[in-house]
């Protein structure tokens with residue numbers, strides 16, 4: 051799943067995992083932080099799944115062999131990925147997943163995992179959140195390993211979630227990624243769904259909203275789930291009576307915006323260098339976007355190429371992405387409005 055910040059990817063990923071686990075699938079949950087390697091993230095989780103599989107009589111032997119593969123994998127790759135830390139339950143088997151090359155060893159490891167899962171008549175599924183932070187060579191290795199498992203019909207796969215740039219990153223890592231995976235886009239809720247998200251929980255408590263109050267919340271939040279949650283919360287806290295009115299929403303809006311400015315938006319702003327801030331401020335001057343990179347450069351009186359490095363670092367930080375060649379868009383909904391609030395006036399231009 052790909053989508054902007056706060057659209058509900060993590061909520062969905064967790065729900066999909068619970069649904070899968072309730073049907074007997076072995077789920078493995080991994081969140082990719084910016085600074086940890088993929089093998090280091092996967093190894094302990096894969097071990098947990100294998101230990102559970104090793105208790106299934108029919109899969110005992112294959113699961114143990116997969117644990118040997120994991121031992122070889124961890125030992126051989128520790129040289130390159132020093133952050134790998136995993137308990138080893140069995141010794142390595144020479145020649146099994148111990149080549150020292152991530153792509154080759156991850157393929158062997160996942161094949162062994164798939165064989166164990168098949169013997170246990172189940173599937174092992176890794177649920178990877180914030181997948182855009184996985185480095186390109188590591189993403190390439192993962193895609194390649196899954197490709198092989200898919201060709202062999204082995205029941206092991208990945209369900210991932212990340213920012214929209216993930217799709218392009220996967221395609222750059224392995225050109226066949228587009229065919230191997232689906233990339234469903236998770237976006238804001240349509241009006242009727244957004245209305246339901248606001249009205250229904252209140253109704254369950256015996257409280258109604260006037261229709262102009264609901265319309266105002268939808269207009270303010272543009273249907274983004276996280277913002278609906280915040281507006282719902284602050285409106286609920288403000289309102290003294292049912293039905294909740296437009297006036298209640300207007301009061302709550304000021305509070306919701308102030309709260310977001312101090313938390314959701316602020317934590318992202320604080321991680322930016324001065325030149326990154328200036329770039330985003332120029333973008334915000336042009337509106338919500340997406341914008342042509344040339345227009346942003348024009349707004350700054352600079353050339354597109356001279357702004358290349360700052361644009362790249364903003365993409366790596368997950369602040370912006372490129373919906374199509376030469377276009378630039380915010381990954382955080384309503385960030386343009388925030389940038390204009392936090393850097394008002396025109397001082398940023400000099």
Ligand SMILES: Nc1ncnc2c1ncn2[C@@H]1O[C@H](COP(=O)(O)OP(=O)(O)OP(=O)(O)O)[C@@H](O)[C@H]1O
Pocket residue numbers: 053054055056057058059060061062275276277279
């Ligand atoms: N199905 C849902 N039911 C109730 N609330 C939801 C749902 N989906 C999203 N939300 C609300 O939106 C918030 C953001 O959702 P979530 O954390 O899943 O977004 P995300 O897409 O993972 O964002 P990020 O890119 O910042 O990680 C949740 O904390 C919750 O308040």
Ligand SMILES: [Mg+2]
Pocket residue numbers: 059060061179180
């Ligand atoms: Mg998330």
